[in-house]
Amino acid sequence: MNLALKQDPAEISPKAPKLQQATMGHRFDAELVAVTKRYGPGAPAVDDISLRIPRGSYCCLLGPSGCGKSTTLRMLAGHEDVTEGAILIHGTEITNKPPVERGTSMMFQDYALFPHLSALDNVAFSLKVRGVAKEERRNQAREYLELVQMDHLAERLPNQLSGGQQQRVALARSLITRPKVLLLDEPLSALDPFLRIRMRAELKRIQKELGISFIHVTHSQDEALALADLIVVMNDAVIMQAAPAREVFETPANAFVARFLGGHNVIRSEGREVSVRADQCRLGRMPGMRALEGVIGMIEYQGTQVRITITKDDEDYTVLMDAPTYFAQSPEIGEPGVMSWEASDEHVLG
């Protein structure tokens, strides 16, 4: 599909600042400035967070349930009032604007496709409420269904579509509003693991193709690492770390980030709290390396790797070793186990 074609100025509502966008050259697609959300007395749901999302980023808000990531997304979408602070999209403040005037579009966790409308009419809905004529809006909707490869099922009702197909329709329905920022609320959580991996590749492809920012809420570390240009790890209503995927994984800012991302051991070493990647730890005492003694609590064979859990003082530590090394050593559950690591692989946590 030729996306440049969609920029036909006649189709743009007079309020959409396309020209302004071209001349001003905003640096950030979305900015949160000291945003707080309180539902009542007590701890806020989102506590004074600030975040800048550069142009054309795939940004993942990652965190455990109840950390405030969905509330943050809903504030961006305008479905939740902001208690304090400001939100900017493309450099324009939109904190108190209604959803439709923000330049955002939201894809809901359960997709929220209108059950009484066909896939095509679902996608055409935003054009319908703007008064676009039937033929015209259906033609446009068809193009967006093509983008998500759903044009062959355009006449189906949502309950006649599989989860993955519904998601594609929901995506098309959001994209047809030509958002500056697309907001996705746990978009892959309802899919089976196989489909999840396929759909996330699809999301990434579409994001690159459109060049707009996607803000994607997830509690899956794998998903965030696979997709994100920018990972924002949240916990207890605040941002723990916001950085590119590699930086977050290699240099977690604190013990929470290291633990939540997984694949890390958080260890007290030389009086400091450090993290060491589990794949850089070895089983057995090695000369010149730091070590920790415990008992082998669990062994999980994972194909290419074997995951060995060493328990010490009720704390679990993980060694990821490649399968040949494991079979050479053949440790057993219940045996004493030593975990070793290079001092240079330690990353000091803040």
Add this chain to the structure above:
Amino acid sequence: MTARRPRSFYFLATLLGLFIVFLYAPMACVYILSFQGPNGGMSFPMTGWSTHWYEVLFGGTGGQGMGDIAASFRRSIRLALIVAVISAIIAVSAGMAYRRKFPGSNFVFYSAITSMVLPGIFVGFGIALTFNLLGWRVNWFTSGIGAQLTWTLPFGLLIMFIVLGRFNPSYEEAATDLGANARQRFTDVIVPIILPGIIGIMMASLTSSYEETARTQLNVGTGNTMPMEVTGLLTASATPVLFAIGTVTTLFSFTLVGLTIFALSRLAKRRTMRTAA
């Protein structure tokens, strides 16, 4: 497989069987007796078969103690249709309002539901007395509709609360997100999704209005409704024409139910039909 059914199954099945016989056998008697011969009485045995009593019924007021059935039928239907529409409108509005808590919402809710348990005859009496006190004349269009609403509305409200309670709020958020204003959200998203519930309320109100007497009888003013007419006939005359009335009204009710089911399935079908296109 030798899965034996437990004894309780046979007990409960017998109970259900008895219940069904108890429910439908008397009605079957009514239908059969309505074809009683011209000289037959109100009970078995049948003295020949005829459509005599239907002729009497449709023949108008022919001297057999018959009131004006046709007119009271028209009165009842007119009343029922109006009550059904008003109930649906109020129930939908209230349902929408109750999706948010507001001060006094519990009080309003319980006071609306209470009229389900109040003895209908006293509700009717109360309304009539109040009208009298205020010097107004009871009239089917004012006190009549009002009295019937005290009966149909609580059911309508409960149905609507259930329907809207199951309504996924993200439909509305999605509509807002896509640029729909409040009116478009309501007409293009909410109403189509809850339409089966609205039709249900109208049907429930229509039938309960059609057969209501306790609240209605003192409040419709001049001119009987159908149930009043039938009750009157029961005391005034004792001919199988009553059974003919019973059969015709049952047919009417079943037609109504059949039409509703037909309409709803057409609605569902029209939605799926588009798949083929």
